[in-house]
Amino acid sequence: KAGVTQTPRYLIKTRGQQVTLSCSPISGHRSVSWYQQTPGQGLQFLFEYFSETQRNKGNFPGRFSGRQFSNSRSEMNVSTLELGDSALYLCASVGRGTVPGELFFGEGSRLTVL
Amino acid sequence: GQQVMQIPQYQHVQEGEDFTTYCNSSTTLSNIQWYKQRPGGHPVFLIQLVKSGEVKKQKRLTFQFGEAKKNSSLHITATQTTDVGTYFCAAASNTGKLIFGQGTTLQVKP
Numbered sequence A: 001k002a003g004v005t006q007t008p009r010y011l012i013k014t015r016g017q018q019v020t021l022s023c024s025p026i027s028g029h030r031s032v033s034w035y036q037q038t039p040g041q042g043l044q045f046l047f048e049y050f051s052e053t054q055r056n057k058g059n060f061p062g063r064f065s066g067r068q069f070s071n072s073r074s075e076m077n078v079s080t081l082e083l084g085d086s087a088l089y090l091c092a093s094v095g096r097g098t099v100p101g102e103l104f105f106g107e108g109s110r111l112t113v114l
Numbered sequence B: 001g002q003q004v005m006q007i008p009q010y011q012h013v014q015e016g017e018d019f020t021t022y023c024n025s026s027t028t029l030s031n032i033q034w035y036k037q038r039p040g041g042h043p044v045f046l047i048q049l050v051k052s053g054e055v056k057k058q059k060r061l062t063f064q065f066g067e068a069k070k071n072s073s074l075h076i077t078a079t080q081t082t083d084v085g086t087y088f089c090a091a092a093s094n095t096g097k098l099i100f101g102q103g104t105t106l107q108v109k110p
Helices: none
Strands: A005-007 A010-013 A019-024 A031-038 A042-050 A053-057 A064-068 A074-078 A087-094 A103-105 A109-113 B004-007 B010-014 B019-025 B032-037 B044-049 B055-058 B061-065 B071-076 B085-092 B098-100 B104-109
Touching: A005 A087, A019 A087, A019 A109, A031 A074, A042 A064, A042 A074, A042 B085, A042 B098, A053 A064, A074 A087, A103 B044, B004 B085, B010 B019, B019 B085, B019 B104, B032 B071, B044 B055, B044 B061, B071 B085
Parallel strands: A010 A109, B010 B104
Antiparallel strands: A005 A019, A019 A074, A031 A042, A031 A087, A042 A053, A064 A074, A087 A103, A087 A109, B004 B019, B019 B071, B032 B044, B032 B085, B055 B061, B061 B071, B085 B098, B085 B104
């Protein structure tokens, strides 16, 4: 079956702009988590959605937001981009919705902020 | 908040040598997972440990969960160039979110 699909794969933005990233989980998976990966900070948890509800949130400013649709697809948005937002944004889906199980990661969206 | 510390950050080994990465938490963990990320790729699940003192093997990889469920290790015997990548441990917080260690990047010299 198809894996986790993230779009776009690469994008370049300038400071002050906003960006929306999309994630389609594995069919049947209802939980989606987002992570920011940078060389210095590793994998930082952004948020998790289950059945269109945000279930967990990491320690990121309010400029980072997300949502999940009824078909489990998820989007995350970053407003007023800063240089430090340059990173690989990874989305992962989980088969079981109530217990942290195996995460299936997408290829990621690599954001460069100039 | 809960933190998961992973050491070392980098490890360079000669092909054929062994490699070990360690993961430590200040709190008791319900379970721990390990992931591998190849250069330019995305993290891929390797294994989950749940029981105190659990030991699991996958070919040349040996995973251990400490008796107190506060630490874990991944040991690779006789490394190969295909083992290159970053190895992450990840633990569930008390709110259910998965917290990742900083990762150990393994370089293998042929």
